[in-house]
Amino acid sequence: MVNTQKFISQAIEDIRTAAGNEKVVMALSGGVDSSVCAVLAARAIGDRLIPIYIDTGLMRKGETERIKTLFGDIHLLIVEAGDEFLGALKGVTDPEAKRKVIGERFIRCFEREARKPGATCLLQGTIYPDRIESEGGIKSHHNVGGMPLHMEFTKVIEPLRDLYKDEVREVAGALGMPKEIQHRMPFPGPGLAVRIIGEVTPEKVAVIREANWIAESELVEQYHPWQCFAALLGLGTGVKGDNRIHGWIVAIRAVNSRDGMTADPLNIPFDELTRIGSRITSEIPSVSRVVYDITAKPPATIEYE
Ligand code: XMP
Numbered sequence: 153m154v155n156t157q158k159f160i161s162q163a164i165e166d167i168r169t170a171a172g173n174e175k176v177v178m179a180l181s182g183g184v185d186s187s188v189c190a191v192l193a194a195r196a197i198g199d200r201l202i203p204i205y206i207d208t209g210l211m212r213k214g215e216t217e218r219i220k221t222l223f224g225d226i227h228l229l230i231v232e233a234g235d236e237f238l239g240a241l242k243g244v245t246d247p248e249a250k251r252k253v254i255g256e257r258f259i260r261c262f263e264r265e266a267r268k269p270g271a272t273c274l275l276q277g278t279i280y281p282d283r284i285e286s287e288g289g290i291k292s293h294h295n296v297g298g299m300p301l302h303m304e305f306t307k308v309i310e311p312l313r314d315l316y317k318d319e320v321r322e323v324a325g326a327l328g329m330p331k332e333i334q335h336r337m338p339f340p341g342p343g344l345a346v347r348i349i350g351e352v353t354p355e356k357v358a359v360i361r362e363a364n365w366i367a368e369s370e371l372v373e374q375y376h377p378w379q380c381f382a383a384l385l386g387l388g389t390g391v392k393g394d395n396r397i398h399g400w401i402v403a404i405r406a407v408n409s410r411d412g413m414t415a416d417p418l419n420i421p422f423d424e425l426t427r428i429g430s431r432i433t434s435e436i437p438s439v440s441r442v443v444y445d446i447t448a449k450p451p452a453t454i455e456y457e
Pocket of ligand 1: 453
């Protein structure tokens, strides 16, 4: 990107022109892309922007509260839909089917809420790698906001469509957004569901949410990975106290990357890894084993499904 300030004024101008006098809805996830979009659009059209945050029940610990605090001054619609999503995911084990169920449910929720204010324009935080990966058919549903809507919008506005992630972060900085958003790791639209192998159940979500919280709190500040998280691989045998148990196997993944298209595992000192592993098994009694993922992308993807 040649000039960040120039990009910002042009994007604001373009959003204003595209929206005209209409209302604009968007799905706000709280990640850097949608947050930057929301700030640009709020500057362009003020209250005519209606950001909708859907709590899918697959979000990280504290995420919904964080959004409420961060966007306190923007008129934000919060939709609690956890039961709806977990209900729809019952019995679904295939990774692509899971993504489809979540994507479709998301769109249904979004449409339901978006109809209420009578908006005619849709704002999306699609960035360049999202377009490349979904055009290449690598994932059937890469960006939740990118699913086909059954609603008629006169316009779809994508101000970040030509930017890479690091450029979006630059824009966030130039907009004076909190460092916390600026350096926020990417978090996938389908949320914790792509970090659970097989069926998504409330129990598995609760376990991985807690493990992910620990992994992030141990790794983000200390190692500044491009992305890190915990994933739930399945059940394995373990010993707790005097008993053999069938406990959850948690994988920790921490990678460096430029844009998520390729990635390298982070070199974390072994002592640190064993300490974090012990912390996870002691704080989450149903976890019996923790492994560290040493695979690059390719051949592995960053997420597990
Ligand atoms: P993968 O797993 O494909 O991930 O190596 C590359 C980057 O994309 C994120 N990701 C997604 N983001 N919807 C999203 O919005 C998805 O379905 C999705 N799948 C992966 C992933 O977290 C990583 O940053």
